[in-house]
Amino acid sequence: MLLSTTSYLFFVTFGYDRGPEEAAGAGFDALDMGYNEGRYQQEFAPDRYEAFCKGLRDRVEGCGLRFNQTHAPYWPTPFSGQGSPLNAAQMELMHRAIRCAGLLGADQAVVHPICCTDKGLQRRVNMDFYGALLPVARESGVRLAIENVWGKDGAGQIAPSVCSFGHELAAYVDAMADKNVIACLDTGHAGLMGQPPEDAIRQLGPRLHALHVHDNDLTRDAHLMPYQGKLNWPRIMAALAEVGYDGDLTFEVASPSVDVYLDKPELMRPAMALLAATGRHLMGLFEQARARKV
Secondary structure, three states: OOEEEEOHHHHHHHHHHHHHHHHHHHOOOEEEEEOOHHHHOOOOOOOOHHHHHHHHHHHHHHOOOEEEEEEOOOOOOOEOOOOOOOOHHHHHHHHHHHHHHHHHOOOEEEEOOOOEOOHHHHHHHHHHHHHHHHHHHHHHOOEEEEEOOEEEOOOOOEEEOOOOOHHHHHHHHHHHOOOOEEEEEEHHHHHHOOOOHHHHHHHHHHHEEEEEEOEOOOOOOOOEOOOOOOOOHHHHHHHHHHOOOOOOEEEOOOOOOOHHHOOOHHHHHHHHHHHHHHHHHHHHHHHHHHHHHO
């Protein structure tokens, strides 16, 4: 199990040149490369992404790290059912994101499912969506990791969306029936749905090979460090050991825990050291639970 975190915390704060060294110094083993549309118009633009990925991978691996996974772009607006869920430019972005994952040496790319206003369309739309990405994923040597997500109801309140619960995510992975499609559990999203992450982990079982690890108060998607919210981390790590989880521990901690330090490198360093120490603590709980299981 590698200890990983979202890369922007280092790349935004310290830049692409110093970021990998800072991540290694903080105590991480790997990075999760996050993407957005802005980056695709710059660093990962069509005419330069291959060279940029090669150079960045060299810098990261030169510091003793690796990219364990990436996060593809996503668009949260629900699909109305008219036309296509993503336009041609957005699909090109998705294909390029997957190719970038392969070039960076990542094992998997996390891809959010598409929420539909017509729930009757949702399964077919997503099967078609992931099916359209699979050829590029296979060609790039990358697995597609479907993530549990949340949405909002008519009153703007957090509500279930698509693959919001462990059993729903498991059903999507099973329906794809392809070794290149796996599950990524977002612990905070599970908590928002009222499902303890440990229960979702047991429902996912051997389908689960990736994580987005963060905490919250069960009412806001706050992306807090573990123990800053209400999730039960000893139970979560014990459940991972119980199902034989073989993936990495990848943090997706953001605002307000650490984003406030993006322009304050002298504060980001100790914050990242604390995050890494928290990760090692959780990995210790996992190993203890695995030893008890044996």
